[in-house]
Amino acid sequence: MSDLYHPLILKHSREPLHFHERKDAEIILDAYNPICGDDYKIYLDLVDDHLEALSFDGYGCAVSKASASLLAQKLGGKSRGEAHKQLQRFLEMVTGSGTMIDEDLAVFAMAKKYPGRITCVTLAWQALDEFLSQHA
């Protein structure tokens, strides 16, 4: 069994959660990787400072799609502060030395072994991180 293609990643890539367009979303973010062409949009509303109705759609590889799906699943409904904390912990885990309490998200720690694929794992997370950092 491949490390990169963990069953959970495969499951989310085949049947991504919250995978739908929402043109009337309050906030629409671009998660685009010019190097490989992966291109997603992330949709959310900020209600009482919480990330509500978080969804995404677009095109990309199994890894980037699964990671966007998990982002939508794990961060939807969270408060802005909590979501940002989780996001940054996730990015630290993938790019540095952090660990993740959430077992599902911990699956992406293997990305460290595949430097060429780290941007696939972080694509959606980085887009949301950028937004939350700018609007802290």
Place this chain on the structure above:
Amino acid sequence: MSENLVWDVDRIRADFPIFDRTPHIYLDNAATTHKPASVIKAITDFYEMHNANVHRGIYHLGSAASQRYAEARSTVADFIGAQASEIIFTAGCTDSINLVAFGLIDNKLSEGDTIVCLASEHHANLVPWQEVARRNNVQLKILHLTDLLDLDLTQAYSFIDRNTKLVAIAHTSNVTGARYPIEEVIAHSHKMGAMVLVDAAQALLSESVNVQDLGADFLAFSGHKMLGPTGCGVLYGRPEHLEQMQAIRFGGDMIRRVEYDQSTFAAAPRRFEAGTPPIAAVIGLAKAVDYINRVGVKAIADHSKALTVAAQELLTEEGFAVLGRPKHRGPILSFSHSRIHPHDLASILDERGIAIRAGHHCAQPFLKHLGLMATARVSFSLYNTHAEIESLGEGLRHAKALLL
């Protein structure tokens, strides 16, 4: 290897040390080829026994280095049917194209002129022309391909007209492997008074190229895609063009006489080789040419062709769409699958020790035009085997089982 011996791929593979050190299946030869031991040894020998700069030393080592550099130029020139004085050593194919773009074409354009590029050109044979066109306020016209992703000559004949100053065209596409009918394009372009630069980066291991027969004005290629080291490439130019072409890099070695207020420049090819050249790389490239000549371009091409045909069958059987159906094809195949992303495929194959390319292959506008973000690509060379294609097949089936 003599021509009447059967192709012995094990003997060929034994010439490439990387297969011993790092066992893998290498199907990305269009990006760069591996290097035979003779090439690697020529480079280390140079540094261990013969190291000196060229065009300088009175002492023995210096003149020997200059002589080796000159001999290498003759070897490489012979390989493409050129005179030594007609080839310039550059940093690579990209560098060669830039030299023509900014040393010659940039000074020759006037209002109403056009430059023509093929839709599938590598960025190296597109972006310099975009830039030259922009600076001179002339039009860069893109010649699109047929549905089979081949070049339609009738269309090319009406497209390339008396306003065309230069046609920049690949001999073989690094995306689809299409071998374009460049002979006809060159003949027509010359009738219209246009020059033709042939990007031969993917050409020299898939057929023997002779610049006299071809009639191209310029031919550009990189050493590292033909068993040579990185860091050096070649620009061939017809002597009358080289005479008109101006240097774009100035300094030592390219001069005739230097005064404080002005200088005069050397004749071609020296005028275009300012500074210390990549001496060891050039010597390595000449060794690569020796190796290719020993094995034979035709034998290499036939072997790679057979692998390409087998791979095309395999890909189709496994449900992958091979990009384009050109009339003639070099040893390169791009392919895609509606539900498998090329990067996933490349990663899954990589875990099985199979190196393929996934991405836009430095032809972003072409893929975009075809409605694709990326494709997977395999490309073959003399040391690949039919067993490797079987492994590729297993890998493809594994990827499908995993992802679909």
